Amino acid sequence: MKVLLVFAHPEPRSLNAALRDVAIKALEAEGHEVWVSDLYAERWKAQVDLGDFPELASEARLKVPAASGEGFAAGALTDDVKAEQDKLLWADVLILQFPLWWFSMPAILKGWVDRVFARGFAYGVGEHSDSKWGDRYGEGVFAGKRAMLVVTTGGWQQHYGPRGVNGPIDDLLFPINHGILFYPGYDVLPPFVVHSADRIKESGFEAIAEDLRERMRTLATTPPLAYRPQNGGDYLIPNCELRPGLGEPGASGFALHIRPAAAVVEVVVGDAQRAV
């Protein structure tokens, strides 16, 4: 397979960089091709601004989604953005690797998403009508590809646990996993998370590295998170609300958008071809 690893840490001698190199080596040992976008090393421009839309008339009001869509359709986005889009189309698997800063991505990586995931490419795709609201959440340009986060945190694992004060790590990552990766069609694998990153001793590194190697070896076979496809029958269209009766009784929040394991089996049995 072809793997694009987007790396967002400013220090080449960091734990993140060491883990990146472990991942690359493990992937190459499996015969995969790996391409790395090292955002700091490449001095990636983080913010969306007028400079992203060179063909916009100089006096025009910047409406970002419109300008993004027009620029993409005309092949007129900037070269750095087009290069990243080409890499995404080339890759079968996308890995985003970053330290969790303030419970989300570093700004430079958020800016990679904001700029590269253009309208007409990663969103605003497909029919938008009363009976369909876009190719998204399970459909889209990256359908059939896989994506995965590799994340380090400074905090304790318990603080990110089911009842931890930070909120559960899977919920904190939901806006990324579901909102950025599943949205344009990726099958999203469970994240690889290393907690208390600043407290890892050299003696502890090898065990983490081996866990990561195992995740790289199983990249093609690890079952993805069971997010519900928007257009698979679970949601009312065009309101995109989960149908009454679906979801665990009493469940709320992000958990509603993950299909319970039993339901997956049931649906697959009833509709083996589509496996919605």
Next chain:
Amino acid sequence: MKVLLVFAHPEPRSLNAALRDVAIKALEAEGHEVWVSDLYAERWKAQVDLGDFPELASEARLKVPAASGEGFAAGALTDDVKAEQDKLLWADVLILQFPLWWFSMPAILKGWVDRVFARGFAYGVGEHSDSKWGDRYGEGVFAGKRAMLVVTTGGWQQHYGPRGVNGPIDDLLFPINHGILFYPGYDVLPPFVVHSADRIKESGFEAIAEDLRERMRTLATTPPLAYRPQNGGDYLIPNCELRPGLGEPGASGFALHIRPAAAVVEVVVGDAQRAV
């Protein structure tokens, strides 16, 4: 009161800019002082990098939390960062205004947080021991101040509803409201959210503006979100896990960290002085 409004939209003729001006006018009419940080206009540097730590030895490995803490303690962070920290200390109320891009802040605003919320200032503050884990989540440098988001989205309100496919807007904003604002001590007000921002006609603007004016008029009196203080008795320390028995039966995810209305009353009755 003194209000700092941090504004993150690239277009001065946008809906966001119009709403910002409505807010400023309403605040000034109430006698409040307003300071605006217009991140695009001020060409804010989005990414954390080596340039943020001018006193770091040239061959030193960049560990961001350590460098941030040392730079803050020595008064050696960059002037743009120190100016924002001074504004935050000056202000009684912080408003962050931005369009929701990919279910979070634009990169330029994330970079404002990543750079300005230094260690020793906004995190890593207070005693860290077996009996206390920092002044955070309700305590910290901004305790006694208020904060609030003003957010526009491109999507439908229903898509962000309790069962909407995007996930509930309050959960999508939790990493910001709870993780960025409540963490260093702010009382966080319910966000002001405008959905389908690109579909608002001129005729619809005045009603939205009036809602925003009302929120500005009630800035001092609106009850904050009932997030649970970390050190108020609801969490086991130092694991920071919510005590068994707290939280609605069956609740999970972010909802656990909001005190049910009934419980607030109950605790206040039992412990009127602390009102934990």
